[in-house]
Amino acid sequence: MTPVSSKLYADDVSLLMVLIDTNPFFWNSAQSTLPFSKFLTHVLAFLNSILLLNQMNQVVVIAAGYNSCGYIFDSSDPQNQNKRAEDLLHKLEEFVDNDQELCREESVDGPGFSLLSGSLSMALCYIQRVFRTVPLHPQPRILCLHGSPDGPGQYVAIMNSIFSAQRSMVPIDSCVLGAQHSAFLQQASYITGGVYLKPQIFDGLFQYLSTVFATDLHSRCFLQLPKPAGVDFRASCFCHKNTIDMGYICSVCLSIFCKHQKKCSTCGSVFGQAQTQNSSTTPDRKMKMPVDG
């Protein structure tokens, strides 16, 4: 594989990776606010408009299901040239079938989680492949159309994906469709320099998509896009869930505690006694400052 050494970007050609949430339990719970049919209609129109903006633009769609993830559309595929929407819908149907086959649960309480971490990883892998095969890179970005609540179990994987995106300078845009904000996507967009938006009027989803998320990276230099009101990166301790400014951090797994512990409750590492005779000096307590936007 050729290393990604010198990147030559074509400034007005975009590679848009769209991650769509296909967690059936979320869509089932969102029927009254945003039916899946409306979502699909708006997204399909949006994808078409991206391809119309520049004939070199490339759109890849990845479905993030309840049990699996999969590529369901790639505009660079020569077979997709005439019947884009049909093909996407066909693949999506197949994907839903597969995802259902993998499903072990009879029923699920609440909206459940979708595999955001997996779909992010797939998007990043695809971008890396493009970086390594095409001499003149399109400008890549990832758009998460996400509704399911954050899956706490995916924390490590998602943070890894976010940092990897940051390293390869791929912005992650987030359009949150659920009832709640997503802390994951908020961090993802903040860290990678993407746009985080939670639409207020779902009937106008297409308008949000085309106004905010259709802008290519080059145009973003001149445009004013929605900005978050600042991110509070303060953490709460693992032991009591209290927000703390200063605390003890496990040097192995980075768990945070408000008091000195003998043993890390997360990874089991045994800590030595703090090297202080004087209780008022606590050098290993780290200050964590709230970051103001």
Add this chain to the structure above:
Amino acid sequence: MSDKHVIKRAKYKSSTKDPGVPGVLKLSIERFIFMPNDQKSGVKLNVEFKIVKGHKFTKEGSKQALLNLTQEQGGNYIFEFDSFTDRDVCREFVARAIAFYTEGGKAVPERTAPPVTNEQLSSIETECRIKLLQENSELQTLHKQFVFGGILTDDEFWATRKKLLDQNDSRRPKQRLALKNEMWSVKPLSDGQSNRVTFNLTPELIHQIFAEKPAVRQAYLKFVPHKMTDMEFWTKYSRAQYLHSTRNVVAAAAEAAEDEELAVFLKRDDMLANEARRKIRRVDPTVDIEADEGDDYTHLPDHGLVRDEAKDVLDSQYEPYRRSFSQDLNQHSAVVLQGRVVDVGLSDPRGVAEALTRKKQAELSDDKLNTNFEKELSNRISRSAELEDLRGPRDPAVAPLSIKDPKDYFDSQQANALKALGDTGSAAKPLISSASAGQAYDSLRNVIIDINEMGLTEPIMNQEVSLKVLNGLTQSISSTKFHLGNSSNDSILDMLPKVTKEELLHHWTSVQELLKHFWSSYPLTTKYLYNKVTRLKDAMSQVYPKLQEIKESVQSDFRHQVSLLVHPMLQALDAAFAHYDADVQRRSAKSGEKRNGFM
């Protein structure tokens, strides 16, 4: 050796404005010689470094690459070089040469200097510090503020920047000086008339002998001055060397039988033999030694060496008196390469001998502690000589990270993140409704099939909704646009006037510097630390009014932002003061207790 001479093209100038005489400058450790290209020109120089007192040079990047050698009795020699690299090579050589004469030549008077309390800085280290200050204006400001301001001493300031100094140090080619490569052999200066044989021993040579021959070193420590004088000792040693040089093993054995002290010098050095065995055990057998042309000296008679072993077979009683030249040679090379390892004045042979002995003992004890080394060695052997198909998989060198529940990480951050977005959390809690998997999947699938069959609904969106969205977006964007500090890309600092920004940043760094020194001084075990903390405390208390001044100096729109930036500085200073006060209280309480106890 490559650095015995340096020859560079240079121009000799009587003054900096003089165009100069082009020629060649040749430097050796004793002297520098300048030969003009034009032989008819009268400027020829041949000056000993002994009389050169110092050297100056122009900064890299200035117009000319100059080197100015100043003479002891005034007067100087200025050379201009083609490039700064040439100049730097010469500069370093000259620095070494001057150091050689000032250190080596004046070793005795220097030793009478008072003991080093105020660590004397080598010129190289000073140079290094100056260079760092020149390169880093922030450092320079801090240095000026605290060192010249009397708050920190120069040493205190640099003590916290050892890394910086080391880094800078490693950039310049700095070499350890090896010992002289010449092997001391007895070249008797016989006058040809009497039987007197004269040897010439210098302190440098004694150092070398001590380093190479531990038995001699030991004997020196044992015999001198109780049993014999320094002079007698070396006479005996020279006698032994002379006997060796005659290669008369039998005669050596005979003399040794009569004189037990002499025997020490004549017998094989047991300490050396032990050390050799120890070293052999530790040789890494996996080292790949490649043969090269240099190995091909076998065609030379006696390997081209004059001193050669007696090949005659001798009785076993003479065995201890035989010495192999190759052993001597190896030991000599090892010592030469090791260089001068002890830091004692060479004029004191006893000091040198003791220092070397201490050093060896330290090495030995290090080795004993380091028994792992042999284990590691055997591991290495098994690794490099491994038969892959006969081995099981090697254990990974790392323990896998076992995280019981990654949810904790999530919980630890989510609450605050959502709060910042204005999510109240409980209000927007989704309905907990159970859904059957089959139903959920079916409805999803039906939607897809429907769209595929019926096509998209048209229009996808009505225009009123569209306008509402657009207006909503415009409004929220324009409301955040002028809301300070909300963009992830521009910081508040960039919006402040340049002067204020720089002042704030400067206060940050100086507060950090003060705090770093403050906290590292605790616990206050010595009077010195106590004084240092007092100095620091005074300096810190002066920061408060300055910060207040900044706050007041900015326009009212920025005042809030500036106070947000200043706040953490104040907090950090407050914490330091709180600690200081608590410590003072604790101390006075303690001393009070003592007084009570005594009464």
